[in-house]
Structure formats: structure tokens, C-alpha cells
Amino acid sequence: MEAIGGYLRQLIDLNPHFIFVKDRQGRYTFVNAACAHLFNTTPDQLVGKTDADVGLNPEEVASFRRDDLEVMETLREKLIPLEVITNANGEVRYLQTIKRAVVDADGVARFVLGIATDITAQKKAEDARRALEAQMLHVQKLDSLGLLAGGIAHDFNNLLVGVLTNADVALRKLGAGSPAAGSIEQIRVAAMRAAELCHQMLAYTGRGDVTVEVVDLDDIVRELAQLMRASVHKSALVRTELAARLPRIAGDPTQLRQVVMNLITNASDALGGLPGSIAVSTGVRELTAEDLEGDCTKQRPPPGRYAHVEVTDTGCGMSPETIARMFDPFFTTKISGRGLGLAAVLGIVRSHRGAILVRSAPGKGTTCGVHLPVSEPLAAAAPAAAAVPVPVRDRAILVIDDEPIVLGAVREILELEGYAVTTAHGGHEGIELYRRRATDFAGVLLDVTMPGLGGAEVVRELRMIRPDVRVILMSGYERTRPVLDEPAHGFLQKPFRSEDLLHAVAKLLA
Numbered sequence: 001m002e003a004i005g006g007y008l009r010q011l012i013d014l015n016p017h018f019i020f021v022k023d024r025q026g027r028y029t030f031v032n033a034a035c036a037h038l039f040n041t042t043p044d045q046l047v048g049k050t051d052a053d054v055g056l057n058p059e060e061v062a063s064f065r066r067d068d069l070e071v072m073e074t075l076r077e078k079l080i081p082l083e084v085i086t087n088a089n090g091e092v093r094y095l096q097t098i099k100r101a102v103v104d105a106d107g108v109a110r111f112v113l114g115i116a117t118d119i120t121a122q123k124k125a126e127d128a129r130r131a132l133e134a135q136m137l138h139v140q141k142l143d144s145l146g147l148l149a150g151g152i153a154h155d156f157n158n159l160l161v162g163v164l165t166n167a168d169v170a171l172r173k174l175g176a177g178s179p180a181a182g183s184i185e186q187i188r189v190a191a192m193r194a195a196e197l198c199h200q201m202l203a204y205t206g207r208g209d210v211t212v213e214v215v216d217l218d219d220i221v222r223e224l225a226q227l228m229r230a231s232v233h234k235s236a237l238v239r240t241e242l243a244a245r246l247p248r249i250a251g252d253p254t255q256l257r258q259v260v261m262n263l264i265t266n267a268s269d270a271l272g273g274l275p276g277s278i279a280v281s282t283g284v285r286e287l288t289a290e291d292l293e294g295d296c297t298k299q300r301p302p303p304g305r306y307a308h309v310e311v312t313d314t315g316c317g318m319s320p321e322t323i324a325r326m327f328d329p330f331f332t333t334k335i336s337g338r339g340l341g342l343a344a345v346l347g348i349v350r351s352h353r354g355a356i357l358v359r360s361a362p363g364k365g366t367t368c369g370v371h372l373p374v375s376e377p378l379a380a381a382a383p384a385a386a387a388v389p390v391p392v393r394d395r396a397i398l399v400i401d402d403e404p405i406v407l408g409a410v411r412e413i414l415e416l417e418g419y420a421v422t423t424a425h426g427g428h429e430g431i432e433l434y435r436r437r438a439t440d441f442a443g444v445l446l447d448v449t450m451p452g453l454g455g456a457e458v459v460r461e462l463r464m465i466r467p468d469v470r471v472i473l474m475s476g477y478e479r480t481r482p483v484l485d486e487p488a489h490g491f492l493q494k495p496f497r498s499e500d501l502l503h504a505v506a507k508l509l510a
């Protein structure tokens with residue numbers, strides 16, 4: 001190629017796009033300054049060399065070469081919308097390139113002209129936007145699954161109250177010696193299992209309604225590790241490494257127990273009956289934004305001090321694909337798995353504003369860490385105001401629920417025990433009844449989650465009518481915070497067994 005005039009050369013060198021000419025052997029015969037700069041060299045040094053000479057990735061070199069030859073053969077322009085170019089240091093750039101044949105007077109193309117634009121910044125921004133979009137879709141999907149799971153679990157709980165309590169009533173009526181007793185006991189066991197499933201689903205929905213207490217994670221782990229040793233395989237060694245003087249956190253102890261239990265169960269499953277170990281450790285760590293990037297709750301809690309429970313197993317480990325889906329409800333790789341264990345963990349950790357960090361690789365075991373923010377020391381919970389003893393006139397109870405099955409079942413059990421039961425369908429009816437006959441009732445059993453007038457409002461109304469009203473709350477959901485502000489004399493998690501109900505009522509009237 002003949003030399004180019006100085007002025008023209010200057011213009012071409014000023015052009016920020018990469019401009020180059022190559023011959024049929026793939027050697028650069030001309031490059032502008034920007035192009036040479038891309039390879040950390042000068043135009044003089046680049047001319048005469050091939051892409052392979054400057055240490056580009058061999059696969060990429062082959063593809064550049066194919067395009068160059070195609071253009072020189074066909075004489076047709078070629079636009080390559082996205083070209084990846086990796087230099088000798090492994091740095092990747094993205095280019096958008098147009099190639100054109102440089103045709104001689106005899107109609108033959110001996111050179112190819114290329115003009116490439118560096119679109120690395122756009123490509124990265126686009127990738128980031130896509131990732132964010134995918135993450136948002138994921139969060140939306142989980143949200144709607146949560147709504148669904150919560151709705152189903154709530155309705156199920158009410159049905160289960162009916163199943164459980166009626167099974168209890170039948171057993172009582174038949175007597176333990178009846179030939180049907182065994183079958184009814186089986187109904188009870190199955191219903192309790194279904195109740196546990198509901199419980200996991202509700203935990204997943206992470207309604208943010210946690211009872212807040214000062215929790216010592218060490219206590220929880222100590223107690224559970226002991227308990228779990230009995231249920232994991234004999235060949236698995238369960239070790240605990242507890243941090244001394246772990247800062248307390250604010251949380252719901254029942255839910256956190258469930259978290260630790262689900263993690264240990266998974267660790268035990270991962271060992272699959274083969275010898276191995278499960279280490280459960282606690283500690284406190286300063287987590288940076290970088291540490292929290294891999295947080296599986298996708299809530300990105302702020303950097304700070306976090307207390308953790310970590311469960312490490314030497315089991316089968318997980319592929320990246322499994323890790324990506326492990327927290328999805330109903331995702332399981334086990335024959336008898338339900339895929340709810342980690343979904344529940346996720347919900348609970350989310351409502352505690354914590355983070356979950358997972359390390360795992362196939363054959364390399366797994367570490368699941370649950371990190372919970374260390375809060376300012378909570379003011380010690382105010383001792384419950386000493387209950388004013390109520391003169392118990394009789395054993396009359398008012399039951400308020402919107403679900404006829406629940407009303408019927410509760411009435412039946414209480415009446416069998418000699419209580420006088422009045423039922424009210426919904427909050428309005430309940431308040432009305434109480435207004436007229438407040439002094440007739442020794443206590444009230446009240447559902448927290450009713451459509452229309454909710455439990456919290458009903459409690460307030462009842463208390464206005466009679467300040468010393470004694471109330472037991474019932475709910476299929478976890479205890480709800482607004483109601484917690486209203487001190488109650490008992491709480492029954494639906495579905496409950498008749499023993500639980502009778503126990504709570506006896507305590508209320510004691």
C-alpha cells in the first residue's frame with residue numbers, strides 16, 4: 001500500500017474507531033493509532049503481523065480470518081454486530097465491525113478493510129440491565145408463589161382444624177378401646193403432617209410478621225444439635241462449634257429453630273447415609289457489601305455486623321444449576337423431597353432482614369450460612385402487666401371465627417369437657433354478642449385473621465366493653481405483630497389438637 005499523505009494520516013489516526021487493512025495472508029498492512037492502541041502497540045509495530053502474532057485467542061483469530069476471506073471472495077460487505085476480542089492478557093472487549101473488500105483495478109480483492117467500534121461499555125450496561133431484569137422477574141415470581149402458598153396454607157389450616165378436632169372428638173366418643181381407634185389415630189397423624197407442610201409454606205411467604213424476642217443463637221443450636229443427632233443417619237458425625245459470647249439478635253425463636261433444623265436435615269440428606277460430618281457453627285462477622293453480593297435472599301441487606309449459624313456438610317454438594325434454584329419453593333432433587341425446606345428458610349431469613357450465603361460444589365460438600373443482623377440491645381421486654389384476676393362466674397366461652405368448620409369443631413370439643421360455648425360468626429357478630437352479654441363470658445377465643453374486621457380491632461373493641469376481658473388468639477399465620485401489641489392471654493397456632501385447645505382454655509380460666 002502506498003504511503004498516505006501526512007494530513008490524511010493524521011485524520012485517520014484521530015478517528016476513534018479501529019481502522020485496519022489486512023492482506024490475504026491475514027497480515028496487517030495498515031492500522032490507525034486507535035487500532036494499534038487496542039493491542040498496546042504502535043501502528044509501525046503492528047503492520048506486518050497477524051492476529052495470531054499478537055497473541056489473540058486462537059478461536060477468535062480463526063473467526064476473524066474466516067470473515068476476512070469471505071469478504072474478499074464474495075466482495076460483499078459484512079457487518080459483525082458483536083465480535084469478542086481477547087488480548088494476550090486475557091482482557092475481553094466487544095466490538096461491532098464492518099468489513100469491506102478493497103478491490104484492485106483487475107477486479108480482485110487482495111485486501112480487506114475493517115472498521116470496528118468498541119461497544120464494551122454498552123455491552124456491559126446491557127448485561128447488567130438484563131441481569132437486573134432477570135432478578136426482578138425472579139423476585140416477582142417468588143412473590144406470587146408466596147401469595148399463592150400463603151392463601152392455600154391459610155385455608156388448609158382451617159380445614160385441618162376441622163379434621164383434627166373432629167378426629168379427637170370421635171376418639172373421645174368411641175373410647176380408646178374401640179376397633180376404629182387406630183384408624184382415627186392415623187387420621188390425626190396424617191392431619192398433623194399436613195399441618196407441618198402448611199407451616200413450611202407459611203414460613204416461605206415471610207409475611208414479615210415475626211414475634212421479636214431477644215434470641216441467643218447458641219442456645220438454639222445447642223438444643224437442636226442435640227435433638228437432631230437422634231434423627232440424622234448413624235454414620236453422620238454432628239459437631240457444634242459455638243462462639244463464646246455471641247451477641248444476641250432480635251428474632252423469632254420458633255422460626256429460627258425451624259431454619260437450623262431445615263439446614264441440618266438437608267446436610268444429613270446430602271450425606272445420603274454415607275459416613276461424613278455435619279458441622280454446625282455460630283459466630284459473628286462484619287459483612288461488607290462485597291460479602292453480601294452473593295446473598296440468596298436477594299434483599300441486599302446493608303453491610304454491618306451479623307451473627308451467623310453455618311451448617312457445613314461433607315456430602316454430595318451442588319451444581320451451579322441446583323444452587324440457582326435451591327430456594328425455589330417445590331424445587332427438589334430428592335425422590336421424597338417436597339422442596340419446601342429452603343423456601344421456608346428463605347422466607348424466615350427475609351423477614352428477619354438477614355442474608356444467606358451458600359458455598360457448594362459437586363462432590364465438595366456444602367456450607368449454608370444464615371446471617372442475622374446484630375441489633376442494638378433490645379430493651380428488656382416489659383414484664384407482662386400482672387393480670388387482674390377475673391371473677392370466674394362459670395365456664396362460658398365465646399368463640400369468634402369466620403370459619404364455620406372451626407366454630408363447630410371448637411364448640412364440640414369444649415362442650416365435651418363441660419364448657420358452655422357460644423359461637424359468633426365473624427368480628428361484628430362477636431362484638432355485638434359481647435356488648436350485650438359481656439358478663440356472661442369467662443373468656444373469648446378469637447381468630448386473628450378474619451376478613452373485614454380483623455382480630456386486632458376486635459380485641460380493642462372487646463377491651464373497650466370490658467377492660468379485663470380474657471382472650472386467646474388463634475391464627476393459621478405466624479403471630480401477627482399488630483395483635484402482639486394487644487396483650488393476649490394465650491395463643492393457639494392453627495391447626496391445634498384438642499389437648500392444646502383445652503390446655504389453653506384451662507389456663508385462661510385458671
Ligand SMILES: Nc1ncnc2c1ncn2[C@@H]1O[C@H](COP(=O)(O)OP(=O)(O)OP(=O)(O)O)[C@@H](O)[C@H]1O
Nearest residue numbers: 266267270326332333334337338339340341342366
Ligand atoms: N446441604 C445440601 N447439599 C446438597 N444439596 C442440597 C443441600 N441443601 C439443599 N440442597 C439441594 O436443594 C434442594 C432443595 O432443598 P429443600 O430443603 O428446599 O428441599 P428438599 O430437601 O428437597 O425437600 P424438603 O426439605 O421439603 O423435604 C434439595 O433437593 C437439594 O438438591
Ligand SMILES: [Mg+2]
Nearest residue numbers: 265266341342
Ligand atoms: Mg430439605
